[in-house]
Amino acid sequence: MESVPPDVYEPPLTRWGQVWRTAAMVLISLLVCLTPLHAAWRQAHWLVAVDLVLGAAAFVLVFFRRRHPMAVATVITLFGLISSTASGPGVLAAASLATRRVWWQLTLVGGLNVGISFVYAALVPTPDGGPWWVDLVVVVVITVAILGWGAYIGSRRELLWTLKNRAERAEAEQELRSSQARANEWARIAREMHDVLAHRISQVSMHASALAFRTDLGADEMRASATIIQDTAHQALADLRSVLGVLRDPESGELLEPPQPTYRDLAALVEAVRAAGLDVTYDDRLADTGSELPDVIGRTVYRIVQEGMTNAVRHAPGTALRVVVSGSRDEGVSVELRNPLALRPATTTGGGLGLVGMSERAELCGGTLEGRRENGAWVLRGWIPWAA
Numbered sequence: 001m002e003s004v005p006p007d008v009y010e011p012p013l014t015r016w017g018q019v020w021r022t023a024a025m026v027l028i029s030l031l032v033c034l035t036p037l038h039a040a041w042r043q044a045h046w047l048v049a050v051d052l053v054l055g056a057a058a059f060v061l062v063f064f065r066r067r068h069p070m071a072v073a074t075v076i077t078l079f080g081l082i083s084s085t086a087s088g089p090g091v092l093a094a095a096s097l098a099t100r101r102v103w104w105q106l107t108l109v110g111g112l113n114v115g116i117s118f119v120y121a122a123l124v125p126t127p128d129g130g131p132w133w134v135d136l137v138v139v140v141v142i143t144v145a146i147l148g149w150g151a152y153i154g155s156r157r158e159l160l161w162t163l164k165n166r167a168e169r170a171e172a173e174q175e176l177r178s179s180q181a182r183a184n185e186w187a188r189i190a191r192e193m194h195d196v197l198a199h200r201i202s203q204v205s206m207h208a209s210a211l212a213f214r215t216d217l218g219a220d221e222m223r224a225s226a227t228i229i230q231d232t233a234h235q236a237l238a239d240l241r242s243v244l245g246v247l248r249d250p251e252s253g254e255l256l257e258p259p260q261p262t263y264r265d266l267a268a269l270v271e272a273v274r275a276a277g278l279d280v281t282y283d284d285r286l287a288d289t290g291s292e293l294p295d296v297i298g299r300t301v302y303r304i305v306q307e308g309m310t311n312a313v314r315h316a317p318g319t320a321l322r323v324v325v326s327g328s329r330d331e332g333v334s335v336e337l338r339n340p341l342a343l344r345p346a347t348t349t350g351g352g353l354g355l356v357g358m359s360e361r362a363e364l365c366g367g368t369l370e371g372r373r374e375n376g377a378w379v380l381r382g383w384i385p386w387a388a
Contacts, residue, residue: 010066010099010157025062025088029055033084036120047082055085062089065096073097073109080116091146098150099157106151110143178356185360204232238296263298266305270323273309278321280309285326286333293333297384300365301325301335307358308337308380316342316378327386332367335382341373358382 033055037048058076065072073093079086094109117139211217211225261269263286270282286293293301305323312321319340327333355371362369367384 013066021092022059025059025092027088028091029085029088032087036084051083051085054079054083055089058083058086058089062093065093069093069097069100070102070105070109073105074112077109077112077116080113081119084120094143094146095150095153098147099154101151101154106147110147113143114139181356182360185357204229204236261299261302262295263293263301266298266302266325269302269306269309273313278309278313279319281320281322283322283324283326285324294386296365297333297386300361300367300384301333301382303361304335304358304369304380304382305337307355311355311380312337312339312378316340318342329386332383332385335380335384337380338377340377355380 033051037051058079061072061076073090073096076086076090076093080090090113094113097109098106114136118136208229211222211229217225267282267284270280274280305325308323309321312319316339319342321337321339324336324338325333355369359369362382362384365384367382369380369382371378371380373379
Protein backbone atom coordinates (compact mmCIF):
# COMPACT_ATOMS: atom_id res chain seq x y z
CA MET A 1 0.00 0.00 0.00
CA GLU A 2 1.25 3.48 -0.86
CA SER A 3 2.53 5.30 2.20
CA VAL A 4 0.60 8.33 3.38
CA PRO A 5 2.53 11.57 4.03
CA PRO A 6 2.67 12.27 7.79
CA ASP A 7 1.24 15.75 7.28
CA VAL A 8 -2.04 14.14 6.18
CA TYR A 9 -2.77 12.12 9.33
CA GLU A 10 -0.91 14.28 11.85
CA PRO A 11 -3.55 15.88 14.12
CA PRO A 12 -3.42 19.65 14.67
CA LEU A 13 -1.96 20.87 17.94
CA THR A 14 -4.47 22.28 20.38
CA ARG A 15 -3.79 24.81 23.11
CA TRP A 16 -3.96 22.08 25.74
CA GLY A 17 -1.57 19.98 23.68
CA GLN A 18 0.96 22.79 23.63
CA VAL A 19 0.60 23.32 27.39
CA TRP A 20 1.19 19.74 28.49
CA ARG A 21 4.06 19.26 26.03
CA THR A 22 5.76 22.40 27.33
CA ALA A 23 5.24 21.28 30.92
CA ALA A 24 6.71 17.86 30.12
CA MET A 25 9.77 19.47 28.48
CA VAL A 26 10.37 21.70 31.49
CA LEU A 27 10.06 18.74 33.87
CA ILE A 28 12.49 16.60 31.86
CA SER A 29 15.00 19.44 31.61
CA LEU A 30 14.83 20.07 35.37
CA LEU A 31 15.36 16.39 36.19
CA VAL A 32 18.34 16.15 33.85
CA CYS A 33 20.11 19.50 34.35
CA LEU A 34 20.25 19.98 38.14
CA THR A 35 23.34 17.85 38.80
CA PRO A 36 25.27 18.80 35.61
CA LEU A 37 24.64 22.53 36.15
CA HIS A 38 25.93 22.26 39.71
CA ALA A 39 29.08 20.52 38.45
CA ALA A 40 29.53 23.04 35.62
CA TRP A 41 29.17 25.97 38.04
CA ARG A 42 32.12 24.67 40.04
CA GLN A 43 34.27 24.39 36.92
CA ALA A 44 33.40 27.57 35.02
CA HIS A 45 30.51 29.97 35.26
CA TRP A 46 30.44 30.47 31.50
CA LEU A 47 29.48 26.79 31.00
CA VAL A 48 26.29 27.41 32.95
CA ALA A 49 25.54 30.55 30.92
CA VAL A 50 26.06 28.75 27.62
CA ASP A 51 23.96 25.82 28.87
CA LEU A 52 21.02 28.06 29.77
CA VAL A 53 21.22 30.11 26.54
CA LEU A 54 21.25 27.01 24.35
CA GLY A 55 18.45 25.49 26.42
CA ALA A 56 16.30 28.60 25.94
CA ALA A 57 17.04 28.51 22.20
CA ALA A 58 16.00 24.82 22.13
CA PHE A 59 12.69 25.64 23.83
CA VAL A 60 11.96 28.17 21.08
CA LEU A 61 13.27 26.04 18.23
CA VAL A 62 11.21 22.97 19.20
CA PHE A 63 7.97 24.75 18.24
CA PHE A 64 9.08 24.52 14.58
CA ARG A 65 9.56 20.73 14.75
CA ARG A 66 6.56 19.92 12.54
CA ARG A 67 7.64 22.30 9.81
CA HIS A 68 11.30 21.14 9.75
CA PRO A 69 11.40 17.90 11.79
CA MET A 70 14.85 16.61 10.80
CA ALA A 71 16.63 19.95 10.99
CA VAL A 72 15.11 20.86 14.38
CA ALA A 73 15.83 17.44 15.90
CA THR A 74 19.43 17.51 14.65
CA VAL A 75 20.17 21.03 15.88
CA ILE A 76 18.65 20.47 19.32
CA THR A 77 20.54 17.18 19.63
CA LEU A 78 23.78 19.03 18.81
CA PHE A 79 22.91 21.57 21.53
CA GLY A 80 23.31 18.62 23.91
CA LEU A 81 27.08 18.82 23.42
CA ILE A 82 27.16 21.47 26.13
CA SER A 83 23.55 22.09 27.22
CA SER A 84 21.70 19.81 29.63
CA THR A 85 18.66 22.12 29.72
CA ALA A 86 18.05 21.30 26.05
CA SER A 87 17.24 17.69 26.99
CA GLY A 88 13.49 18.34 27.33
CA PRO A 89 13.10 19.90 23.86
CA GLY A 90 15.46 17.22 22.54
CA VAL A 91 13.14 14.44 23.75
CA LEU A 92 10.08 16.09 22.16
CA ALA A 93 11.89 16.82 18.88
CA ALA A 94 13.19 13.23 18.64
CA ALA A 95 9.77 11.72 19.44
CA SER A 96 8.10 14.02 16.91
CA LEU A 97 10.63 13.01 14.26
CA ALA A 98 10.05 9.34 15.08
CA THR A 99 6.30 9.66 14.34
CA ARG A 100 7.25 9.99 10.67
CA ARG A 101 9.08 6.63 10.81
CA VAL A 102 11.87 7.50 8.37
CA TRP A 103 14.43 5.00 9.62
CA TRP A 104 17.61 6.64 8.36
CA GLN A 105 16.61 9.83 10.19
CA LEU A 106 15.91 7.89 13.40
CA THR A 107 19.27 6.10 13.11
CA LEU A 108 21.14 9.37 12.59
CA VAL A 109 19.44 11.23 15.43
CA GLY A 110 19.66 8.25 17.78
CA GLY A 111 23.37 7.78 17.06
CA LEU A 112 24.02 11.51 17.55
CA ASN A 113 22.20 11.45 20.86
CA VAL A 114 24.22 8.50 22.18
CA GLY A 115 27.56 9.97 21.04
CA ILE A 116 26.84 13.50 22.25
CA SER A 117 25.84 12.26 25.71
CA PHE A 118 29.38 10.91 26.21
CA VAL A 119 30.96 14.09 24.85
CA TYR A 120 28.92 16.13 27.35
CA ALA A 121 29.97 13.77 30.17
CA ALA A 122 33.61 14.39 29.21
CA LEU A 123 33.16 18.16 29.14
CA VAL A 124 31.13 18.36 32.35
CA PRO A 125 32.01 15.30 34.51
CA THR A 126 29.70 14.65 37.44
CA PRO A 127 31.05 13.41 40.78
CA ASP A 128 28.66 10.46 40.95
CA GLY A 129 29.36 9.13 37.45
CA GLY A 130 29.35 5.33 37.12
CA PRO A 131 31.21 2.98 34.75
CA TRP A 132 31.08 4.06 31.12
CA TRP A 133 29.33 0.90 29.95
CA VAL A 134 26.50 1.43 32.45
CA ASP A 135 26.03 4.96 31.12
CA LEU A 136 26.07 3.58 27.57
CA VAL A 137 23.36 1.03 28.32
CA VAL A 138 21.19 3.64 30.05
CA VAL A 139 21.53 6.15 27.20
CA VAL A 140 20.83 3.53 24.52
CA VAL A 141 17.76 2.21 26.35
CA ILE A 142 16.34 5.70 26.88
CA THR A 143 17.02 6.69 23.26
CA VAL A 144 15.43 3.55 21.85
CA ALA A 145 12.42 4.01 24.17
CA ILE A 146 11.87 7.61 23.02
CA LEU A 147 12.21 6.80 19.33
CA GLY A 148 10.11 3.64 19.66
CA TRP A 149 7.35 5.50 21.46
CA GLY A 150 7.33 8.18 18.75
CA ALA A 151 7.18 5.54 16.00
CA TYR A 152 4.25 3.84 17.79
CA ILE A 153 2.36 7.15 18.03
CA GLY A 154 2.93 7.80 14.32
CA SER A 155 1.77 4.29 13.39
CA ARG A 156 -1.35 4.66 15.55
CA ARG A 157 -2.16 8.05 14.02
CA GLU A 158 -1.89 6.63 10.52
CA LEU A 159 -4.03 3.61 11.43
CA LEU A 160 -6.79 5.78 12.94
CA TRP A 161 -6.72 8.10 9.94
CA THR A 162 -6.90 5.14 7.54
CA LEU A 163 -9.85 3.58 9.38
CA LYS A 164 -11.69 6.89 9.51
CA ASN A 165 -11.01 7.53 5.83
CA ARG A 166 -12.23 4.06 4.87
CA ALA A 167 -15.38 4.44 6.98
CA GLU A 168 -16.17 7.81 5.41
CA ARG A 169 -15.53 6.45 1.92
CA ALA A 170 -17.70 3.36 2.57
CA GLU A 171 -20.49 5.56 3.91
CA ALA A 172 -20.28 7.83 0.87
CA GLU A 173 -20.33 4.84 -1.48
CA GLN A 174 -23.32 3.34 0.33
CA GLU A 175 -25.18 6.62 0.11
CA LEU A 176 -24.30 6.83 -3.58
CA ARG A 177 -25.63 3.31 -4.20
CA SER A 178 -28.80 4.10 -2.28
CA SER A 179 -29.30 7.33 -4.23
CA GLN A 180 -28.68 5.50 -7.48
CA ALA A 181 -31.19 2.81 -6.54
CA ARG A 182 -33.80 5.45 -5.74
CA ALA A 183 -33.05 7.29 -8.97
CA ASN A 184 -33.40 4.09 -11.01
CA GLU A 185 -36.67 3.25 -9.27
CA TRP A 186 -38.09 6.70 -9.93
CA ALA A 187 -36.98 6.55 -13.56
CA ARG A 188 -38.76 3.24 -14.06
CA ILE A 189 -41.85 4.61 -12.34
CA ALA A 190 -41.80 7.65 -14.63
CA ARG A 191 -41.59 5.48 -17.76
CA GLU A 192 -44.44 3.30 -16.54
CA MET A 193 -46.56 6.33 -15.67
CA HIS A 194 -46.15 7.56 -19.24
CA ASP A 195 -47.13 4.18 -20.69
CA VAL A 196 -50.14 3.70 -18.44
CA LEU A 197 -51.57 7.19 -18.15
CA ALA A 198 -51.10 8.59 -21.67
CA HIS A 199 -54.07 6.69 -23.09
CA ARG A 200 -56.37 7.50 -20.14
CA ILE A 201 -55.55 11.19 -20.18
CA SER A 202 -56.07 11.41 -23.94
CA GLN A 203 -59.56 9.93 -23.47
CA VAL A 204 -60.37 12.48 -20.77
CA SER A 205 -59.10 15.27 -23.02
CA MET A 206 -61.16 14.06 -25.97
CA HIS A 207 -64.44 13.90 -24.06
CA ALA A 208 -63.79 17.21 -22.31
CA SER A 209 -63.13 18.86 -25.68
CA ALA A 210 -66.39 17.45 -27.02
CA LEU A 211 -68.31 18.95 -24.11
CA ALA A 212 -66.62 22.31 -24.70
CA PHE A 213 -67.46 22.56 -28.41
CA ARG A 214 -70.76 20.69 -28.73
CA THR A 215 -73.66 23.03 -28.04
CA ASP A 216 -76.39 20.71 -29.27
CA LEU A 217 -76.05 18.09 -26.54
CA GLY A 218 -78.95 17.41 -24.27
CA ALA A 219 -78.79 17.03 -20.52
CA ASP A 220 -78.68 13.22 -20.69
CA GLU A 221 -75.90 13.27 -23.29
CA MET A 222 -73.85 15.75 -21.27
CA ARG A 223 -74.37 13.63 -18.16
CA ALA A 224 -73.21 10.51 -20.05
CA SER A 225 -70.06 12.27 -21.30
CA ALA A 226 -69.30 13.56 -17.81
CA THR A 227 -69.74 10.03 -16.47
CA ILE A 228 -67.27 8.73 -19.06
CA ILE A 229 -64.76 11.42 -18.03
CA GLN A 230 -65.23 10.55 -14.38
CA ASP A 231 -64.80 6.79 -14.96
CA THR A 232 -61.73 7.33 -17.13
CA ALA A 233 -60.16 9.62 -14.52
CA HIS A 234 -60.80 7.02 -11.81
CA GLN A 235 -59.20 4.34 -13.99
CA ALA A 236 -56.18 6.60 -14.56
CA LEU A 237 -55.87 7.13 -10.82
CA ALA A 238 -56.06 3.39 -10.17
CA ASP A 239 -53.38 2.80 -12.81
CA LEU A 240 -51.20 5.43 -11.19
CA ARG A 241 -51.54 3.80 -7.78
CA SER A 242 -50.65 0.38 -9.15
CA VAL A 243 -47.69 1.56 -11.19
CA LEU A 244 -45.22 0.04 -8.72
CA GLY A 245 -46.53 -3.38 -9.65
CA VAL A 246 -46.20 -3.03 -13.41
CA LEU A 247 -42.73 -1.56 -13.88
CA ARG A 248 -41.20 -2.50 -17.20
CA ASP A 249 -37.73 -3.73 -18.01
CA PRO A 250 -35.62 -0.77 -19.23
CA GLU A 251 -34.08 -2.81 -22.05
CA SER A 252 -36.94 -4.81 -23.56
CA GLY A 253 -39.97 -2.88 -22.32
CA GLU A 254 -41.57 -6.17 -21.19
CA LEU A 255 -43.32 -6.55 -17.87
CA LEU A 256 -40.87 -7.79 -15.28
CA GLU A 257 -43.24 -10.17 -13.52
CA PRO A 258 -46.53 -10.53 -15.38
CA PRO A 259 -48.98 -10.90 -13.76
CA GLN A 260 -48.03 -9.06 -10.58
CA PRO A 261 -48.69 -10.92 -7.28
CA THR A 262 -51.26 -9.69 -4.78
CA TYR A 263 -52.33 -10.44 -1.23
CA ARG A 264 -54.10 -13.59 -2.43
CA ASP A 265 -50.71 -15.04 -3.45
CA LEU A 266 -49.12 -14.47 -0.05
CA ALA A 267 -50.08 -17.85 1.41
CA ALA A 268 -48.57 -19.63 -1.58
CA LEU A 269 -45.37 -17.61 -1.17
CA VAL A 270 -45.09 -18.63 2.49
CA GLU A 271 -45.67 -22.29 1.63
CA ALA A 272 -43.01 -22.17 -1.09
CA VAL A 273 -40.44 -20.64 1.27
CA ARG A 274 -41.42 -23.10 4.00
CA ALA A 275 -40.94 -25.99 1.58
CA ALA A 276 -37.49 -24.63 0.79
CA GLY A 277 -36.51 -25.11 4.45
CA LEU A 278 -37.27 -21.85 6.27
CA ASP A 279 -39.21 -22.24 9.54
CA VAL A 280 -42.07 -19.77 8.94
CA THR A 281 -45.11 -19.15 11.14
CA TYR A 282 -47.76 -17.28 9.16
CA ASP A 283 -50.51 -15.53 11.14
CA ASP A 284 -53.05 -14.06 8.70
CA ARG A 285 -55.42 -11.97 10.81
CA LEU A 286 -56.54 -9.95 7.82
CA ALA A 287 -58.63 -12.81 6.41
CA ASP A 288 -61.01 -12.52 9.38
CA THR A 289 -62.15 -9.05 8.33
CA GLY A 290 -64.07 -10.40 5.35
CA SER A 291 -63.04 -7.41 3.22
CA GLU A 292 -61.32 -7.67 -0.13
CA LEU A 293 -57.91 -6.02 -0.01
CA PRO A 294 -57.18 -3.76 -3.02
CA ASP A 295 -54.56 -5.20 -5.35
CA VAL A 296 -52.18 -2.25 -5.01
CA ILE A 297 -52.04 -2.71 -1.22
CA GLY A 298 -51.84 -6.49 -1.47
CA ARG A 299 -48.99 -6.20 -3.93
CA THR A 300 -47.05 -3.95 -1.56
CA VAL A 301 -47.70 -6.29 1.39
CA TYR A 302 -46.58 -9.23 -0.75
CA ARG A 303 -43.30 -7.51 -1.65
CA ILE A 304 -42.58 -6.52 1.95
CA VAL A 305 -43.06 -10.09 3.18
CA GLN A 306 -41.04 -11.43 0.25
CA GLU A 307 -38.12 -9.09 1.01
CA GLY A 308 -38.31 -9.88 4.74
CA MET A 309 -38.15 -13.63 4.14
CA THR A 310 -35.29 -13.19 1.69
CA ASN A 311 -33.33 -11.23 4.31
CA ALA A 312 -34.09 -13.86 6.97
CA VAL A 313 -32.72 -16.62 4.73
CA ARG A 314 -29.65 -14.54 3.86
CA HIS A 315 -28.71 -13.04 7.22
CA ALA A 316 -30.22 -15.41 9.81
CA PRO A 317 -30.23 -18.94 8.34
CA GLY A 318 -31.64 -21.63 10.59
CA THR A 319 -33.79 -19.26 12.67
CA ALA A 320 -37.58 -19.21 12.97
CA LEU A 321 -39.49 -16.42 11.23
CA ARG A 322 -42.92 -15.19 12.33
CA VAL A 323 -45.07 -13.27 9.84
CA VAL A 324 -48.16 -11.42 11.06
CA VAL A 325 -50.53 -9.55 8.73
CA SER A 326 -53.41 -7.68 10.33
CA GLY A 327 -55.60 -4.62 9.92
CA SER A 328 -58.95 -3.33 8.75
CA ARG A 329 -60.41 -0.64 6.51
CA ASP A 330 -60.22 1.90 9.33
CA GLU A 331 -56.80 0.94 10.71
CA GLY A 332 -54.98 0.10 7.50
CA VAL A 333 -52.79 -2.96 6.93
CA SER A 334 -49.94 -3.80 9.31
CA VAL A 335 -47.15 -6.26 8.50
CA GLU A 336 -44.62 -7.57 11.01
CA LEU A 337 -41.78 -10.02 10.42
CA ARG A 338 -39.72 -11.12 13.41
CA ASN A 339 -36.80 -13.53 13.60
CA PRO A 340 -34.04 -14.07 16.22
CA LEU A 341 -30.63 -12.65 15.43
CA ALA A 342 -28.24 -15.19 13.96
CA LEU A 343 -25.82 -16.88 16.41
CA ARG A 344 -23.12 -16.82 13.74
CA PRO A 345 -22.33 -14.20 11.11
CA ALA A 346 -24.05 -14.66 7.78
CA THR A 347 -21.89 -16.03 4.98
CA THR A 348 -23.53 -13.74 2.44
CA THR A 349 -24.01 -10.03 2.46
CA GLY A 350 -26.22 -7.70 0.46
CA GLY A 351 -25.99 -4.11 -0.57
CA GLY A 352 -28.80 -3.08 1.76
CA LEU A 353 -30.84 -1.77 -1.17
CA GLY A 354 -33.75 -4.19 -0.84
CA LEU A 355 -35.15 -2.47 2.22
CA VAL A 356 -34.48 0.91 0.59
CA GLY A 357 -36.70 -0.07 -2.33
CA MET A 358 -39.38 -1.47 -0.02
CA SER A 359 -39.35 1.72 2.03
CA GLU A 360 -39.80 3.77 -1.15
CA ARG A 361 -42.65 1.50 -2.22
CA ALA A 362 -44.40 1.84 1.15
CA GLU A 363 -43.95 5.62 1.23
CA LEU A 364 -45.37 6.02 -2.26
CA CYS A 365 -48.48 4.21 -1.01
CA GLY A 366 -48.72 6.57 1.97
CA GLY A 367 -47.32 4.04 4.44
CA THR A 368 -44.15 3.38 6.39
CA LEU A 369 -41.58 0.61 6.71
CA GLU A 370 -38.74 0.28 9.20
CA GLY A 371 -36.45 -2.47 10.47
CA ARG A 372 -34.65 -2.56 13.78
CA ARG A 373 -33.07 -4.81 16.41
CA GLU A 374 -35.42 -5.42 19.29
CA ASN A 375 -34.87 -7.73 22.31
CA GLY A 376 -32.45 -10.05 20.53
CA ALA A 377 -34.50 -10.20 17.33
CA TRP A 378 -34.71 -8.44 14.00
CA VAL A 379 -38.13 -6.90 13.46
CA LEU A 380 -39.46 -5.48 10.19
CA ARG A 381 -42.66 -3.47 10.55
CA GLY A 382 -44.74 -1.94 7.79
CA TRP A 383 -48.06 -0.12 7.61
CA ILE A 384 -50.10 0.72 4.50
CA PRO A 385 -53.36 2.69 4.53
CA TRP A 386 -56.31 0.68 3.22
CA ALA A 387 -57.28 3.33 0.69
CA ALA A 388 -53.77 3.69 -0.77
